[in-house]
Every structure is written in structure tokens, then in C-alpha cells.
Amino acid sequence: MLTGMKLFSLVDLVLAVILLPSVTSHFFLGGTMSFEPVDFEPGDEFILSDILWKFRFRAAWNRSDEYNFCNQSIISSQVLLGDSHPENAFYCEDCEYDSELALGTAQYICSSYSKEEDWSAGENVFYVNFSSSNPVIYHYDCCWISGLLTYDEDYGLLYDRYYALLATFASMSAFRPDTGTVNASPVSAVIPLMRLRTGCEYSIRIHIEDPDGDLTRCRLAEESECEDGCVGKYGLNFTLLQQSPCVINFQPLEAIQGLHPVSLMIGDFGSDDQLLSYVSLAFVVDVVHGVGSHCTAYVAFEKSTVADGTCIGIEPNATFETTIYVKEEPCSSVIDIVLSAPVGVNRSDIIGQSPHKEMTIMWKPEPYQYGYNLLCFQASDDYAMYTEQRCITLVAGAAAFETVPQSASFNGSDAVPLSTASFTIEFDNDVFLPSVSRNITMSKTHLSDVLLDSLEVLVAFDTSVSELVNTTGRVLTFVLPVGIQLEQSTYYSIEIGFGAVVSKRPCSGGGVPFPGLDNWKFKTSI
Template sequence: MAKFGMELLNLLVFLCVLHFCNGSHFRGGSMSWKPIGNNFIKLKYKVGFKFNHEEPGFDRCTTDAQHDRTELSTSGKLECESCTEYDKMKDLKWICNDFEESEDSAVGYFTYIYHIPENNTEFDISYEHCCWINLESPIDKYGGAKGWKMLAHVDVSPRPDNGKINSSPVPANIPMEKFYKGCHYHLRIPVYDRDNDAIRCRYANEDKGECPADGNKKACGPNTDGLKINYKDCTLDFDTRNVEEGNHAVNVIIEDYIRPVKRKSQPLSKVSLLFLLYVERESTSCLKPMIIDPPSCKSIRPDEHFEMVIRAEPGDPWKPISKIRTQKPYGMRASQMVDDPDVPGRKMVTLRWYPTPYDLGEHSVCFSALDSDSYTSGLYCTFIYVERDPLQPVPEKSTPGEDDFIVAGETWIVKFNKQVNRPKSSAYIRIVNPETDKIAYQVDVTDSSVVYEDNMINFLPPREGLLMAASSMKIQYELQLDGGIAMPKEGGCASEPAKWIIGVRALKPGELQPPGGIGIGARPRDCNPTTLEIFVPNETVQDVKDCFLHLPEGAVDVIEQVTLTPYELCCPGSCEKDTAGKMGPPGHAGRPGPPGYM
């Protein structure tokens, strides 16, 4: 009998190794990758597990493990069929960076360096295992499934648009979100792309090898009633009226595309994002709490103090905010939730972090608010980019720089500390009178008159506008730059807001417009292809029409000081018809600046 009992025990242990008695502990995860150096990529995965899960070969998260960044073990493996022999199979380790014991939740991450296989620039890395926490959806949807699959499709061939090596999108881990039955929700999938590519989201597809290989027992594809993924904007619409109560697993594939996306465009890469939606009983109200104006991306230098305040207010005034949940990178601390002193009913939590050089790279902090009935706001995430040199304007190298004067009519240049791209959404450059707060000029940087080149933004305010209200030949302004007027070409967050004091002045009597003052951003006219243009103060020419201005004989040496404009110079209609649009006789000069300029 004792022998039989030992044999039975051995059989049970063997079955456990085959995962038949594996605990239900998986709560979601994601993958991303980026190239580093020659012939290597860095793969980063994020995972969520039950905090209280116990199983042979699985290390739980503890306060000490979190503090020491201990490498913890799981029973999973990372596989790469096309990789080098050394990289084909790797133990799935994790470093716990946050946990919530009351919600039985722990999240962590790990990174591996992969050598790019010789003569093989395209391959898949995947993590396929068991088991999800209990899924309550109908048997015909999941078939009693427990398995999951995360993957990253890597392609390190040069991009066709710029010849550089691509980086994948970076999704944020989504903790289990709770929703009431009978309501409709619109949710954003939090994702960031280092290359500012177009992002698309869809369900994982079994025909493309994106689902776990356990027959019909898998949590994959469109298996949740009422849930729709909006492909183009990476959002979810979730109508819970006919949805089973309980946990619902969602397996999303995120792809990046070169802009603009065309019908036959192919994705540059793809990565997985897996998460849970929990539907509970019906509620008397579908008004959900709100997170107030969370930033989407923040840049910070290592060894600098970072602080961010999260504010939330209830959707239903009879259901006050009970909790602000956070999912944070290692070392970030959240304060106790307190009342916002400025807005009754609003709550706030302050996040503080002091990243070290070890933290260089991308991180995400995600947060949601719960009301007194445990109704969630939905998940919001801020991507935090720890870098030694965040994108920022450089006033001392700009034109005009801080406390510098510029001649009205010259091109303005805002220089940055690295190369920049134009943003996809509106942001403004403003020239403001600091005494009256009146805007003298503003321009949306998405307008084609604003030129982006290398590390510069060039624009040309109208001459007449800046000196119209001046009581003297010069006036002081404040140059104000919205946050987001520039995107870095190679990873990181958009530029932060900036401002500095500048001055605008008129030309002095006898002074010529400096060469190069007109050009970028100028408005074309339908006359001659090019024109030599000289600006003459109004007080010098008085009532003489500009068509009759000409250079005196022997004044050819001043040609070195005139401005060559790329737009046409037309004579006003008050001049003779046959002179309109013509340079006139040799020595003919251009018109003076517009009224109000001088």
C-alpha cells in the first residue's frame, strides 16, 4: 500500500510538471524590443501574476525582492526558433516592480539581449504557457482554456523610409479592470512608439501563429461578446449588456507602420498585449470616475527628482473616489490619497521618483480611479523616458535668443538640442506682449509655413504685426512655445513648454535689411521667379511710390547687402501696367517694407 501511495505521488508530480495542476496565476503581459549596437536587440517583457500564487519553480514577489530588484523565477520559457543556439530557449525570469496585496496582484519585467541570427534579419520571440486566472466566459468561447501566448515579431532590416533599424511599439501593462454589466465603455490601449510611427491594434489571429497551441482551448481572438477593437486608433468599445459576469481575457496584437499608411502597407513589427476585463453585477449608474488631464509622456534625466500629481473626481457625486490605483516603475513612490484643496470632491495622489542611470530607457506609470462602488475610470498611462539629454529648445542658439532683438521681417529660428520632427497634432508658437498678455502673433506648427529642418523650426511673422502697436522703434515680447511643438527623431517625449523674453525692432535710418532675413516661410507671388529686394525706411522715401525707387549710378557695391527673395515681387497696381511684375531698368530697387513696419 505504501508502494502504491508513493507511485501515485510520483504520478501527480509528473502531471504537475506537464502543467495539468499548474495554478491559475497569469493576469496579462506585453513585449517590446529595440536595436542596440551592431547585431543585437534588447527584448523587454512585462508580466502580471497573482500576488499570492504558489507553485514549484515560481518565486513570489516580496517587499525585499522588490527593493533589491531580485531576479525571480517562473516555470516558463522564452522561445526563438530562428535564433542562435544560445538564444533558442531562455528561462522566463522577472523582477517585481510593484504589487497590490489587497487585489492579489503583482507586476514585473525582465530584459534579455538577443544576438541577431546570421543571414536572418526577421524572426519571432514568444512566451507560451499556462495558466490564466479563472476565466468565466462561456465554454464555447474559451473551451475551458487556460493557456496564453505573447510574442514579438522582430525585423532588423533597414527601414525603407530612412534606412534605420526599426524599434517596436511599447505597450503598457494593463492591470485587471472592473466594469459594470449593462454599461458602455470606451477605452484607450496605452502604447508608445519610439519612431513616431502609425500604430494599429487588432485581435490576435490563430492563422498567423499568434494564439497558444492548445487546440480549441485558448483565450485568443474575438472571444468576448460586446468587445470591439478599433483598428486605427487603438481603442476598445465595450458594451457589457450581454456579457457574462467574470474575467475576460483579451489578446491584442499591436503593429507599427510607416506614415502615411496605405492600403498595401506592411507592418514593420508586431508585439503582444494581453490583459483582463472583469465584469460584475449591474449598477444603478454608468457614470464612471474621471482622471483629470494626465500627461501622455514625460522626459526626465537620471539623478533628477521627478514628481507628478494624479487627480481624480467622481462621475456620480453620490459615489466619492475611494482609491487611486497605480502601477509604477521600480523606486517610484505614491503618497496617500488626499483631498484636492482647490476642488471639492476631487482626490489626488502624488508620485515621486529619483531614477538612477540604471533606469535609463522607457518606463510607464499607469493609474485608474475607483469610486465607492468600485466603479473604475478606466486605465490611463504616462510614458516616462529617462534619458541624459531630453529634447528641449536652446534659447542661446535661437534667433532671437533670450533678451536678444530681431529686426522685424527676419526669419525666426527656434533651435533644439537634437533633431526634430513636426508633431501630428496642433501646437502653437506665440509672440505675446508681456505687459498686456495680448498675442501679437501665433502660428500652428502643423501649418506648412512653419519649416522643420534638422534641429530647427523656422517661421516668419509678418513685419507689420509686431511693430504696429509700438510707440518707438522697438518693442519687447515674450516668445511662448507650447508643449509638443517638436518631436524627437529618435525616441523620447515631445518638447516641454518653454518661453523667453525677446525684442523686435525696426530698421534704423539708412540700415538695409540683413541678407537671409526673408525666405523660409515667405508667401509666393505670381510674378518674376526671383527678385533682388532692398528695404528702405518709410521716412527716407516719404511719399515716393516704390515702383519709382532705383539705385543711383555707381551704387553696385551695395548689391552684396541686398536680400535675394525666393518669392515674386509685384509692383502695386498704382504703377504703370508695363512695369508690373518686371525688374525695371538696371539698378531698379525693390519696395520698402509695408506700412507700420518701419
């Protein structure tokens, strides 16, 4: 560990992934890139050349290409996809490296795919040291997906545009006095291809996390940042509804049916509202003719599916698991549940009896994946339409959950008055209500020196929606419903279920779920 602290002025660092046309059969469907310092802690002396930077990219290509074919077996084997030629790599300009020296391969490890939409997507990382202040990291390749439509104000609709630019531009603060460390860029992800119907209105939230907890904003990319991948905004008839959080409003027109590129720039801002970095996010929108009144799929996520924007910490060596539940409307079927996922995520088959289907996702992060990882998912139906996209944040390698109960309003041998209607429990840090359905249950019980076996459930609260449950700072409070009253000389047990409250640590949104409490017990007075 280096000691001491030295302040440096801003260092301009430009990181770009540039894709240019060549003779090829593989086609680009979007992606993103981010960076973060490795093993730099507050209090370390800042020396630019001593900092190791980790670059992570996620990209999607057509699955029908021989270099990009992916299935579940390939995901499990974690083999590299993409052209294996040594020149398929990232390079650097305006830095101390030879411009022909490869910094890292542009091949990727597949983590998700879609048979119906013909895409494979995955991630990879590479590590770089810099001593120059203005390096440009780039990768030349080709092309946007065949049949892409863009719109030019002078020339109208254009077809098969090739140039694409996937970039991370960072005016990176060499040292940040507000955090005592150096900056890490925002992290974002999206399903590579979204299908929208003409005559419908859509608002799509772009999920963003910032490892430093910085304010993030998004904007439409300019031509110098995305080449032909950004001028589609005119033909798509969309507007940036919000910058923070990032929401795009689409109202596709009948005349522009087909594939369109969408390119955004996502920036993070320090405590003085100074721009620290921009990362790009690109994906494809497929506009199809609207039929009937449905603007989304004839299937929908059920309430028990993890909510969009949820943030979950995963302890070192632990495995994350969640189940996606989908309900089918009459005369419709779930065809697939597609993912945009970190490397190593495994999925089960879709099982269940109509109208209820489900699929389980499991992930045990590797040490190099510790930090912020985004997982997005959509379900598709037999009309080739999709549900809304949901994205969650998985903080791999997060410390053990530290929020623990400190005291309760009634506990152990306390004789609780029969008139009691309100219960509180205080934790060691601030807690919040979850965005997905979780429960607190109160039951009448048998008396035992060892345990209290449940006799009868008196009341159950869904903490995500119940008006009888609230949190204020460290305190959780819930109130018995009207008509529910305690009985004299009776033993009760309260169970706070997994995730019934959440902590904001270490996530900037959503929350890490409380692991649960099942031994809160008491007896009423005579």
C-alpha cells in the same frame, strides 16, 4: 564601430512567450513583450550574429501567490519575483542554441501592484545574439487567472481556460534601407485588469509607441497567437473600432458577467507598408452588473493631470516627476491609483482633502532603460469602478531639449506700438501646442537693470485650449483678447511656462515640453 554597409533580404524571426498549464497557484493576467537592437548605428555593416538584441517583457500575476507578492518596499528593493527555479526561463527553438539552454530568467522586477484586484506586475530584460534566421523564443508556464470566461461558437461559454500565449512574432528586416538600420518592435502597455459595466459602451485606446517612428496597426489575435486567451472576443461583444490608432469598442452584455481575456497583435510597417514585426498585448476585462447611470468611476482625473498620449523626454541622470490629480464626486472616495509602470517608478501616498486628491510619481531611469518606456494609470473609487486609463511615453536618456527661441517679435529695448495685439516667437525647429494645461503669462512690471518684478498679471493663456494661441511650423503666435490694450510707456514681461509648447523630438506623439522662458521683456511707446 563597424564600417561599410551591406544589404540583406528579410530574415524571419519568430519570438514567442508560451504559457501552458501546470500544478501551480500563480495565475496570469496579461502582459507584452518587445525587442530592439543594441548599439547598431546607421552605417554599421550588417552581420546578423554580431547584433545583440534586447528583449523586454512586462507581465502581471496574482499578488496572493507567494512568488508574486509585491508592495512598495519590494518595488524599492527591486528584488526578483516569480518562481526562482532555473527552468522558469526563456528558451530557444530552431536556432543555434541547445533547446534546454536558458537564455534569460522569466522572473521579473515588480513595478506596480493592486491590493484590491490582487495583481502584481513588473518587467525584466534579457539579451541574445542570433545567427539562425528563424528562432523561436519561448517560456512555458501557467495559467490564466482562475474563473476566466471565454466563448466558443460551438460550445458557448467556457470556464477556467488555461492555455495562454504571450508572443512577439517578427518578420524582421535584417537591414532596412529606409532607415539605414535594423528594426525595433513597437512598445505598448496596459493596466492588467479593467472593469466594465453591462449596459454601457466603452472605447479604450491602446497606447503604442514605435522607436523607429513606423506606422503601427493593431488587430485581434488569432488562435495560433493567443490560444484560449483570444476566443473571449465573442462573449465580450467587442469590435476593433480602429486599427491606427488602436481603439477597441466594448459593449458588454448582462449574460457574460465575469473575467474575460483580451489579446491583440500590434504590428509596425515600413515606408513601403511592409509588415516588419508583430508584438502581442494581453489583459483581462472584468464585466460586472451595471448599476445606475454611471459607466465609469465616481472619481475623475482633473485637467492638470498629464494627458493621455503625452510624450516626455528624460535627460540622462535626470528624474521625472508628475502629479496625478483626482476629483471625487459627492459621497465617493478615491481608493487607489494603480499603475502599469517601468521598473524603479516610485509613488507617494494619496494625499489631499476631499474632493481633491493627488499622488506624485517619480522615476530616475537606469541606463539599461534608456529608450521608450510606457507608464499607464487609473484611479479607482469605493464602488470598485475605475476612471479611464491614461498612458504616457517616457523617453529615457533623451538628449537635452534642443528647441530654443531664436527671435521674438518684440524684445529688449524695442518700443512696442500701443496698437500691438499679436506677439510671435520663433524656435529652431517645429513646435506644437500641448495636450495638457500649460500657460503663457503677460504681466506689467517694474523697471530694473537686473530684473523686472511683476506688478500685475495682464493676461494668461492656457495654450492647450486657447483659441488665441497657435503654432505654424517654428513660430508660436498669441493674440491679446478683445478689451485688453497696452498702456503707454509701460514695461511688460512675457513668461512662456514649462511645456507651453512641445517638440515632436524624440517622440512620435505628444511632444517633449519646452523648458520655459521668463526673460522676454519690452516697453511700450509713448
